[in-house]
Amino acid sequence: xxxxxxxxxxxxxxxxxxxxxxxxxxxxxxxxxxxxxxxxxxxxxxxxxxxxxxxxxxxxxxxxxxxxxxxxxxxxxxxxxxxxxxxxxxxxxxxxxxxxxxxxxxxxxxxxxxxxxxxxxxxxxxxxxxxxxxxxxxxxxxxxxxxxxxxxxxxxxxxxxxxxxxxxxxxxxxxxxxxxxxxxxxxxxxxxxxxxxxxxxxxxxxxxx
Amino acid sequence: xxxxxxxxxxxxxxxxxxxxxxxxxxxxxxxxxxxxxxxxxxxxxxxxxxxxxxxxxxxxxxxxxxxxxxxxxxxxxxx
Ligand SMILES: [Zn+2]
Numbered sequence: 369x370x371x372x373x374x375x376x377x378x379x380x381x382x383x384x385x386x387x388x389x390x391x392x393x394x395x396x397x398x399x400x401x402x403x404x405x406x407x408x409x410x411x412x413x414x415x416x417x418x419x420x421x422x423x424x425x426x427x428x429x430x431x432x433x434x435x436x437x438x439x440x441x442x443x444x445x446x447x448x449x450x451x452x453x454x455x456x457x458x459x460x461x462x463x464x465x466x467x468x469x470x471x472x473x474x475x476x477x478x479x480x481x482x483x484x485x486x487x488x489x490x491x492x493x494x495x496x497x498x499x500x501x502x503x504x505x506x507x508x509x510x511x512x513x514x515x516x517x518x519x520x521x522x523x524x525x526x527x528x529x530x531x532x533x534x535x536x537x538x539x540x541x542x543x544x545x546x547x548x549x550x551x552x553x554x555x556x557x558x559x560x561x562x563x564x565x566x567x568x569x570x571x572x573x574x575x576x577x
Numbered sequence: 578x579x580x581x582x583x584x585x586x587x588x589x590x591x592x593x594x595x596x597x598x599x600x601x602x603x604x605x606x607x608x609x610x611x612x613x614x615x616x617x618x619x620x621x622x623x624x625x626x627x628x629x630x631x632x633x634x635x636x637x638x639x640x641x642x643x644x645x646x647x648x649x650x651x652x653x654x655x656x
Contacts, residue, residue, distance in 0.1 A: 403648060407633070410634060410635075411634055414634060427636070428640065428644070435648060505631065508631050509632040532594070555624065558627070559619055562626065
């Protein structure tokens, strides 16, 4: 799995001169299994790099690698989890081992992205009348961004992407017990942040009562 | 199971990741302990709100295009 040279990968991919029937089948399968997770991967990349350009590079690298090694993907297992694991490995290779400085956190760009999709989103079920429903999407997002990376990551993988603890443990290379406790602590931190916003609006929270 | 042990299981309980035995002991404690029940409800609501309210970005079109290209190049495009 470890080939850190993206230029080489790209080249080897494109020198397949004649597109065999097998290759064609692989492409179709890859699109159905892997490319459908593009948005999820991009959001994950954005969360760990905090920079849209880095996120783009990371997702691109991930798909290059995933395509190249697609035959090694165990059919019937969770392809999304496999892709997330590759992305995380790429992230470590690109930004940690090669000590490439991650791009500066670009909150303005992220905010722009936010505004561009804001109107396209509708609120989902309003089943509960508690204070949380007064919170804006942006506030919840800001609260998530304010968490240390190790907490933000597991919360995103679990609550947003819906991975199991076993899958998360594999992605973040930690025991399941660590995933459990990070989720517990991360949610507590997040809860405190959100209560701060709620008080701003004059809503009583459980801890006030 | 005491409060400290119970709290350690809260996130797993929220995510339905407890073993059968753990779940039994966890629920037994909640039935006797108000504080832990409040903590559990809080954790559940926090998960719900993140899921419902967090901002999801759409991948930029340039990225979508380059990924699509990666998996649909034909001989025509290569020469
Ligand atoms: Zn208790």
